[in-house]
Amino acid sequence: MSIRQVIDNFRRAIFKFALDAIILVGSSFVVIPSAIYSELNILLKKIFRFFSNLGKDLLSSINRLDDLIVKVFKRNKGVKKFKARMFKSVSSVKTLNLSKPKAREKVKWFILGSLFTIFFLLTPATAYSWYRQLPRPDLLNENMVKCTKLLDRKGRLIYEICPEKRGDPVPLNLVPKSMIDATLAIEDSSFYNHKGFRLLSILRAANETFFKDNVQGGSTITQQLVKLSLLSPERTVTRKIKELVLSVLTEQKYSKDQILEMYLNNAPYGGNVVGVESASQKFFGKRASELTLSESSLLSALPSAPSVYSPFSSLSVAKDRQKLVLSRMVKLKKITQEEADKAFSEEFVFTPQSDFIRAPHFVDYVRSELERMYGKRFVSFGGLTVLTTIDLDIQDKAQVIVKEEVEKSRQLNVSNGALIVLDPKTGEILSMVGSVDYFDVKNDGVFNVSVAKRQPGSAIKPVTYSLALTRGYKTTSVIDDSPLTVKTPYETYSPVNYDGKFHGKITLRRALANSYNVPAVKVLRTLNIDDMVNLGRDMGLVSWEADGNYGLSITLGGKEANLLDLTNVYGTLARGGVYKPTRPILNIKDSKGYEIFSNENLEKRVLSKEVSYIITDILSDYYARIPAFGTNNFLSIKGHKVAVKTGTTDQKRDNYTLGYTPSFVVGVWVGNNDNTPMNPTLSSGLTGAAPAWNRMMTELLTGKALEGFALPEGVIVKVYSDCSNIREVFVRGGEPDKISCGMEEKEKSDKKKKND
Numbered sequence: 185m186s187i188r189q190v191i192d193n194f195r196r197a198i199f200k201f202a203l204d205a206i207i208l209v210g211s212s213f214v215v216i217p218s219a220i221y222s223e224l225n226i227l228l229k230k231i232f233r234f235f236s237n238l239g240k241d242l243l244s245s246i247n248r249l250d251d252l253i254v255k256v257f258k259r260n261k262g263v264k265k266f267k268a269r270m271f272k273s274v275s276s277v278k279t280l281n282l283s284k285p286k287a288r289e290k291v292k293w294f295i296l297g298s299l300f301t302i303f304f305l306l307t308p309a310t311a312y313s314w315y316r317q318l319p320r321p322d323l324l325n326e327n328m329v330k331c332t333k334l335l336d337r338k339g340r341l342i343y344e345i346c347p348e349k350r351g352d353p354v355p356l357n358l359v360p361k362s363m364i365d366a367t368l369a370i371e372d373s374s375f376y377n378h379k380g381f382r383l384l385s386i387l388r389a390a391n392e393t394f395f396k397d398n399v400q401g402g403s404t405i406t407q408q409l410v411k412l413s414l415l416s417p418e419r420t421v422t423r424k425i426k427e428l429v430l431s432v433l434t435e436q437k438y439s440k441d442q443i444l445e446m447y448l449n450n451a452p453y454g455g456n457v458v459g460v461e462s463a464s465q466k467f468f469g470k471r472a473s474e475l476t477l478s479e480s481s482l483l484s485a486l487p488s489a490p491s492v493y494s495p496f497s498s499l500s501v502a503k504d505r506q507k508l509v510l511s512r513m514v515k516l517k518k519i520t521q522e523e524a525d526k527a528f529s530e531e532f533v534f535t536p537q538s539d540f541i542r543a544p545h546f547v548d549y550v551r552s553e554l555e556r557m558y559g560k561r562f563v564s565f566g567g568l569t570v571l572t573t574i575d576l577d578i579q580d581k582a583q584v585i586v587k588e589e590v591e592k593s594r595q596l597n598v599s600n601g602a603l604i605v606l607d608p609k610t611g612e613i614l615s616m617v618g619s620v621d622y623f624d625v626k627n628d629g630v631f632n633v634s635v636a637k638r639q640p641g642s643a644i645k646p647v648t649y650s651l652a653l654t655r656g657y658k659t660t661s662v663i664d665d666s667p668l669t670v671k672t673p674y675e676t677y678s679p680v681n682y683d684g685k686f687h688g689k690i691t692l693r694r695a696l697a698n699s700y701n702v703p704a705v706k707v708l709r710t711l712n713i714d715d716m717v718n719l720g721r722d723m724g725l726v727s728w729e730a731d732g733n734y735g736l737s738i739t740l741g742g743k744e745a746n747l748l749d750l751t752n753v754y755g756t757l758a759r760g761g762v763y764k765p766t767r768p769i770l771n772i773k774d775s776k777g778y779e780i781f782s783n784e785n786l787e788k789r790v791l792s793k794e795v796s797y798i799i800t801d802i803l804s805d806y807y808a809r810i811p812a813f814g815t816n817n818f819l820s821i822k823g824h825k826v827a828v829k830t831g832t833t834d835q836k837r838d839n840y841t842l843g844y845t846p847s848f849v850v851g852v853w854v855g856n857n858d859n860t861p862m863n864p865t866l867s868s869g870l871t872g873a874a875p876a877w878n879r880m881m882t883e884l885l886t887g888k889a890l891e892g893f894a895l896p897e898g899v900i901v902k903v904y905s906d907c908s909n910i911r912e913v914f915v916r917g918g919e920p921d922k923i924s925c926g927m928e929e930k931e932k933s934d935k936k937k938k939n940d
Contacts (some may be wrong), residue, residue, distance in 0.1 A: 330567025330775050332554070334547060336576045337612075337770060343547045345554075345564055353449040354461045354472050356441050362477040363460060365519070366484035367448065369512040372405040376440050380406045380431035406431045408487075409447045412561040452560045453483060454490030467495070469535040477519065478527040481509040490560070491552055495532065496630045503528075534625070543579045545618030545632045546572070550768050557781070567775030573612035573767055578605055581883050582615040589876035590620050590854060596863040596871060598839075599856050602633040602747050603880060606849040608755040610785075611764035614848075616748070619857075628857050634747045637727070638853070641741035642699045643750060643831025643840045646757065646799050647720045648739040649696050652707050653795045659693040659802065659912050660923045663703040670705070670736055677737065679705045682832065682868070683812070693912075696799075697808035699830060699868075701740055708739045717743070722790035723763060724752035741833055751842060751851030757799055757827070758844040760896070761791030793896040794915045800893050801913050803827035803843070813869040818878035819843070824885050825892050828877070830868040835861040839872035846891050848884045852877040 331346030356364070368375050374382065381404055403411065410430045434443065453463035463483050464472040475483070485493050485505040495502040510524040519527075541547055550572055554563045562568075586601040605615035618632030649657075665687040670677040679701045681687070687700060695703035708716060714730040716738065721728040725745050734743050748766060756763045764787045772781035802808065804827040806820055813819060819828045819841070828843030837859050842851040852873040855862060866872050895901070900916045903909050907925035914920075 330565055332563055332566060332568040332570065334550060334570050334572055336543075336572060336574045336579075337614075338575070339571070340576055342543055342572065342574065342576070343541045345551060353445070353459070356445040356448070358473045359445075359448055359460060360473060360475050360480060362519075363448070363472065363475055363480040363484060364444070365513055365516075366477075366480045366509050367444075368405075369516055369518065370484055370509045371408070371487070373512070373516060375405050375444065378404060378406075380404065380435040381428050403427075404431065405447050406434055406443055409443060409450065410434060411559065412450050412452075413446075450561075451487040452490050452564065453486045454494045454496075457490075458564060465535075467534055468532075476527070476530070477523065478506075478530040479532070481513070481527055482506045482532065485509050491548060491555075494630075495534065496625060497548075498628060498631055541622075542576060543574050543616065544622040544630075545634065546574050546579070546613070546616040546768070548618075548630075548632060549616060549635060553768060554772075568780075569773045569777075571770040571772070573607075573610075573614065573770055574616070575614045578884070579615045579617075582617050582880055585876050585879045585883075586617045586852075587620050589879065592875070593854065593866075593871060596866045597856070597860070598854050598862055598866075598872065599627065600633060601852065601854040601873070601876060603853075603876065604634055604748055604751040604849075604851045605880065605884070606751055606755050606766065606851075608758035608844060608846065608849050610767060611752065611755065612767045612770075613748075631857060633853060633855075633857065637744035637746050638838050638855070639741045639743075639833045640745050640750050641831030641833040641838060641840060642701070642704075643829055643842055644720070644741050644743075644745070645696060645699060645704050645739060645831075646803065646829060647723060647725075647753065648704055648708050648711075648716055649692065649802075650723075650757075650791055650795055650799055651711055651716050651719050652692070653798055653915075654792070655711060657692055657707070658914055658918065658920070659691060659798060660920065661692045662689050662924065663692060663695050663706055664689050665695065665700055665702050668702055668706060670709075672735055677735070679737070679740065687811075693802050693805065693808055694811070696802050697805055698812035699809075700812075704739045705736050708736055713738060719790070720745075720753070722788070723756040724766075725749050726765075741831060747840075747851050747853050750840070751849055754827075754829070754842050754844050754851065755849045756790065757796050757803075758846060758849055759787075759796075760793045760894075761789055761796035763788050763790045792898070792915075794898040797893060797896050797899050798913050798915070800827045803829055804893070817869040818874035819869050821878065821881055821885055824888075824890060826881060827893075830874065832866075832868045832872075836864060836866050837861050839866060839868060841869070841873040841877035843877060843881060845881075845885065846893060847888070848881065850877055850880050850884070852880070 331344045333344055334342040336342055407427055410427050414430055438446070449459045449461070451460070452458055453460075453466070457463045457466045460483065461472045463486070464470055464475055464479075467483065468475070468479055482495065482502060482505075485502070485508070491497060493502050493505045507528055510519070510528055513519045514521050514524050550570065551563065554568070554570065558566065558568075582603045582605060586603050590598055590601040600620055601617070602619065603615065603617040604613070606612065607614055616632075616634055618634045619627075619629045621627070621629045623629055652661075665681070667686060668679060670679075681701050682699070686702065690700070690703065692703075692707075694700075695707075713734065713736070714732070717728050717730045717734070720743075721730075726749055727745065728743065752764075752766050755766075764785075767783050769781070770783060771779055774780050804825050809819070819830070820826065824845065826843050826845055828841065831840035831842070832838065838853060838855045839862065840851070840853050842849075844850070854873045854876070862872070868874065898916050899913055900919055901911065901913050902919050903911050904923055904925075907923060910923070910925075912919075912923070
C-alpha cells in the first residue's frame with residue numbers, strides 16, 4: 185500500500201470518528217436529518233483541505249522541518265507509540281521509510297493537515313451546534329427593514345436611519361457595465377476567480393488586526409454580502425470564521441452573477457441609501473441603467489466608507505476616490521486612459537437633498553460611531569433606539585448663534601464656524617455645530633469642522649503651563665519675555681508675541697492670562713516636549729502621539745487637534761484634573777426594547793486637583809488679562825465666574841475661544857474651510873470666536889445660580905500685604921514667604937490705567 189493510500193485511509197478514519205462523535209453527542213439534543221449529515225460531511229472535508237493548504241502556505245519557508253520530523257519519529261518513543269496507535273488499522277504503516285526525503289515531504293504535510301483537523305474537531309458537539317446556528321444563505325434574498333431612531337436626551341426625535349423605499353431589485357443585466365466594472369475594480373477585482381474568500385487578504389488583515397492593533401477588512405464581495413445580510417457586526421474571530429463558512433456556502437448555492445446582483449442591491453451608499461437603484465435616484469435623479477462611466481466610478485467608491493467618500497461630505501475627497509477607481513479600471517484594461525480622463529473631468533449634477541434631520545452634524549457623528557460599533561447594515565435595518573446626549577434646546581440656540589455671529593464677521597473674511605458644548609461632569613456632548621449651514625453644498629456645509637484637525641493656536645497653552653506647575657513652577661515664577669532665537673536642524677525659530685512687543689520680566693500668571701508667546705516657548709524649553717504631548721493626550725487630545733514630529737512651536741499650536749477634543753481638555757480642567765472621554769450616546773435598545781449598550785463612567789486622574797485649580801484660577805482672573813484684552817471684551821459673563829482662553833493661529837487662519845464653569849464647557853472656532861487667512865484686524869477676545877462663545881455661555885448660565893470652583897484642601901490662598909495685597913494661590917507647602925513686588929506693582933498700575 186502506498187503512502188498516499190495510508191494518508192487517505194487515515195483521513196477517512198478521522199472523518200468517520202468526527203462524524204460519529206458529533207452524531208453521538210448531538211443526538212442527545214436534536215435529531216439529525218440525513219441532509220444535515222451529508223452537508224456536514226462535505227463541510228468537514230472542505231475544512232480539512234482548507235487547513236492543509238493553509239499549512240502549506242504557512243510552513244513553506246521553514247527549511248529545517250524535515251530534520252524535525254526525523255528527530256521526532258526516530259528518537260521520541262512517546263511519539264512512536266502515539267503514531268502506532270493512530271495507524272493501528274493501517275497495515276502498511278510498518279513499511280513507511282521516513283529516511284527518504286520524498287516520504288518525509290508527504291508525511292510533513294499530512295501531519296500538519298491532520299493536526300489542524302484534529303484541533304478543529306476536538307469539540308465536535310460545539311462545532312455542530314455552532315454550525316446549526318449559522319444563518320441560511322437563502323436569507324440573502326429577504327429584506328427586513330427596521331429603522332433606527334436617534335433621540336435627544338429628552339426623548340425627542342432627531343433622525344431616523346433607515347433605507348429609502350426601494351422598488352424591485354435591479355437585475356444585473358440592467359446595471360451598466362461601467363458600474364459593474366467599477367465596483368469590481370475597487371472592491372474585488374478577482375471576484376470571478378475566487379471561491380468566496382482570498383487567503384492572502386485574510387492573512388494580511390489578520391496581521392494588521394492582531395499584531396498592529398489596526399482592525400482591517402480584506403473581504404471579498406461575497407464576504408461583504410454575507411456581512412451585510414446575515415451576520416451581526418461584532419469584530420471577533422468567531423464571526424470571521426462564520427463569515428468564511430457562509431461565504432463558501434453562498435458560492436455553492438448561488439452563481440457569481442447572482443451574488444454580484446444581490447450585492448449591488450444591498451450595498452450601502454450613504455445616509456438612507458441602500459442599493460444601486462436607490463443611490464442612482466438619490467444622487468443623480470436617474471435610473472441605475474442610465475448611469476454614465478463618470479457617475480458609476482463615483483458611486484462604486486461609496487460602499488466601503490459612505491460618510492467619508494460621499495460628495496456631500498467632501499467633493500474633493502470623493503473626486504480623489506473616483507480617480508482611484510478609474511485608475512484601477514485602466515489597470516484592469518476595462519477602460520482606456522482617455523476614457524478615464526474624460527470621465528474624471530465631467531462635472532456632476534446632483535439632485536437636491538431634503539431629509540428631516542435636526543442637529544445634522546451630530547447625527548453624522550453618532551451614526552459613524554454606531555456603524556463602528558455594529559456595522560452599517562445593522563444600524564440601517566436593526567430597529568435600534570438610540571438615546572443620545574444632545575439637548576435640542578441648546579443645539580437650536582447654538583446653531584442660530586454660530587450663523588448670526590459668522591454673518592456679522594463676514595467683513596473680517598470669516599465664512600464658517602463651529603461650536604461644542606459639553607457637560608464636564610459626564611463628558612456628554614450637549615451640542616455640536618459643525619458649520620454655519622449643513623445643507624450649503626456649495627460651501628461644503630456638510631463638512632464637520634468640529635471634528636476636523638486644525639492648529640489650535642494659543643488655546644493649547646494651558647497644557648504647557650499645567651506641566652510646568654507639576655514640575656515646580658508657581659504662579660509667581662518669573663519668566664523673561666525678551667527676544668529669543670532657537671536654532672534647529674531645519675530652521676532658526678524666533679517666536680514673537682501677537683502684539684509685536686516684549687514685556688520684560690513677568691509672572692507665570694500674567695504670561696498665561698495674557699497669552700504671551702515667548703514666555704510659553706521659554707517655559708517649554710525647560711521641560712520635556714514629549715511629556716507635554718503625553719499630558720495633552722491624557723487630558724483629551726486623543727489623536728496626539730509622542731512621535732517627535734514637532735518642536736517648541738507645539739506650545740503655540742503647532743500640532744493639530746480637533747475642536748471636540750480641545751474642548752474636552754478644558755473639560756478635564758473643569759473636572760479638577762480628571763479625564764473623561766466625550767460621550768455622544770446615553771444608551772441603546774434593540775428592536776425588542778432590550779438595552780444592549782449603556783455608557784460606562786470611565787475616568788482617569790491625569791492632573792492633581794491643585795494644579796487644575798491653579799490653572800482655572802489664572803484663566804478666570806479678569807484683572808490679570810487686562811493688559812492684553814482690556815476691560816471691554818467678551819471673555820467674562822456678568823454674575824458668573826468663568827475660566828476662558830483664546831487662541832489664534834499664524835496669519836489668523838483659525839480663531840478659538842474656549843471656556844468653562846463647573847457645569848458647562850463651551851468651545852468655539854471660526855475661520856474658513858479652505859484655510860485662507862482672516863482679516864488681520866480680527867482681534868482675539870473682541871471679534872471672531874469670542875462673541876459667539878459669550879452668547880452661548882450666557883444662554884447656558886441665564887437663570888443659574890453663581891457656581892464657583894471648589895478650593896482643594898491642597899491649595900492655599902495667600903495675600904502679600906507688602907505687595908499692595910496681591911492675592912496668589914499655591915500648592916500647600918510651596919508658598920513663598922515673599923515675592924518680587926516690582927512686576928506685581930507694574931501689573932496693578934496697568935490695571936489702574938485701563939480702568940481710568
